[in-house]
Amino acid sequence: MHDLAAFQTALLSWFGAVSAAFPWRESPSPYRVWLSEMMLQQTQVTTVIPYFTRFLERYPNVQALAAAPLDEVLKAWEGLGYYTRARNLHRAAQMISTQHGGNFPQTVEALQTLPGVGRYTASAVASIAFGMRTAALDGNVIRVLSRLYDVVEDVSLPATQKRLWGLAEGLIKDSTRPGDHNQAMMELGREVCKPRKPDCLKCPVQSFCQAFQQGTQAARPVKALKPPTPHYHMAAGVITNEQGQVLIAQRPLEGLLGGLWEFPAGRCEGSEPPESCLERTFRQRLGIRVEELHHLLQVKHAFTHFRITVQVFEGRLAGGSLNPQDYPACQWVSWDQIGRFAFGKVDRKVIDHWQTRGNRLW
Numbered sequence: 001m002h003d004l005a006a007f008q009t010a011l012l013s014w015f016g017a018v019s020a021a022f023p024w025r026e027s028p029s030p031y032r033v034w035l036s037e038m039m040l041q042q043t044q045v046t047t048v049i050p051y052f053t054r055f056l057e058r059y060p061n062v063q064a065l066a067a068a069p070l071d072e073v074l075k076a077w078e079g080l081g082y083y084t085r086a087r088n089l090h091r092a093a094q095m096i097s098t099q100h101g102g103n104f105p106q107t108v109e110a111l112q113t114l115p116g117v118g119r120y121t122a123s124a125v126a127s128i129a130f131g132m133r134t135a136a137l138d139g140n141v142i143r144v145l146s147r148l149y150d151v152v153e154d155v156s157l158p159a160t161q162k163r164l165w166g167l168a169e170g171l172i173k174d175s176t177r178p179g180d181h182n183q184a185m186m187e188l189g190r191e192v193c194k195p196r197k198p199d200c201l202k203c204p205v206q207s208f209c210q211a212f213q214q215g216t217q218a219a220r221p222v223k224a225l226k227p228p229t230p231h232y233h234m235a236a237g238v239i240t241n242e243q244g245q246v247l248i249a250q251r252p253l254e255g256l257l258g259g260l261w262e263f264p265a266g267r268c269e270g271s272e273p274p275e276s277c278l279e280r281t282f283r284q285r286l287g288i289r290v291e292e293l294h295h296l297l298q299v300k301h302a303f304t305h306f307r308i309t310v311q312v313f314e315g316r317l318a319g320g321s322l323n324p325q326d327y328p329a330c331q332w333v334s335w336d337q338i339g340r341f342a343f344g345k346v347d348r349k350v351i352d353h354w355q356t357r358g359n360r361l362w
Contacts, residue, residue, distance in 0.1 A: 008181065010204045011184050011188070011205055012184060014184070014188075016180075019184070020045075022036070022049065024036035024052060030129040031061055031062050034125050035055065035089070037121045038085050039085070041121075043080065043081065043082070045190070047080070051077070051079075055076055059073075062104075067097075068090070071259070071342065074086055078260075078348075079348070081345070084258065088114075088117075095114060096114070106126065106130050106132075107126065108122045109122075111125055111126060119137075123136040123137070124136040127179045128183065129179070131178060133175060133178045136168075136182040136186070137165055137168050138186060139189070140193075141168060141186055144189045145164050145167050147193060147217050148208060149167055150220065151164070151222070152222060153222060154223060155223060156223060168185075171185075188204070198218070200217060230305070230306040231306065231309070232307070233308070234267050235274035235275070236263045236264065236265035236278070236311070236346075236350070237264055237278045237282060237290060238263050238296060238314050238315070239263075239282070239315045241317045243332070244334070245332035245333055246263075246333060246334075246338070247263075247332055248341060249263075249264045249324065249329070249331075250329040253328070257344045262343060263347055263350060264282060265278075265281065265310065274311040274313070278293065278315075283320075286322060286324055286325070287321055287323030287325075288319065288321070289317075289318040289319045289320045290316065291315060291316050292314075292315055294314050295311065295313055296312045297312050297350070299312060308346070
């Protein structure tokens, strides 16, 4: 950067004029900054705002979060997705309370010892909450830097990542407002330097941008082509007993959607019919037999690295002794009780289907 002071002045002047009034920017305590950064990972700002506000009302400080049962935290997080973040949030709060006396670590290195806190999150908290001159490199900032410096290498490569971190640290090294600098870089990428059709005419640092000067901004950042996304077919069962209760099962804490509840489901093998898959799943994973299976609805959902199509069936308990093999817990619950449990999006669609049919599934 040929004139770092001029770049910082232009960037921060723009940020001061257009910065959005997000709730976590009000009284940016370490807890509020950390909570917002954990929620914002892979999630849009507009989605996070109401969750952040409700979560903060329920758990106003790290001690309150640490003392809460994990099931309650997962329920408060329900619908925000990427539930590993919620489990890490809860574990980190307990560590802060028990090992740090309720006070957040104040260095990037110490912050990274908390579950779920990587270099980016640690740097964001350290710069915004503690005023440390440390760069925060997220997807938005990577895009800005790749255009500012016209980076021709694949930004996913370790060597390019190392270079980008170095470029980011170089821009912030003399900043008197490191927290604002990092937030300005992120907001620039989110609002102006967008993935497609960057609005270069509105960019406050256009004169510093090498890609704009070369006319290559649309080709930056350079990314390798992604392999095809796997697609799996599954079957799930809403099974009731003689008392009219429905069976739900809790997923293992470690792994996808860990700790959430679901209507028991299995992946179809090859060309296996979904009804057969479901009967096999209940027999092998739960030790029970099901009957009177009738198709209820189809649900499609995309995760980060794969997609699923789920055929959901209603059915009845036919016999057997409930003996879960892969689930930590199973329960028979009434439909009036089901709202107490935290479910993923696929299962919540099933519940919504029930509610739209006047509190009956079929």
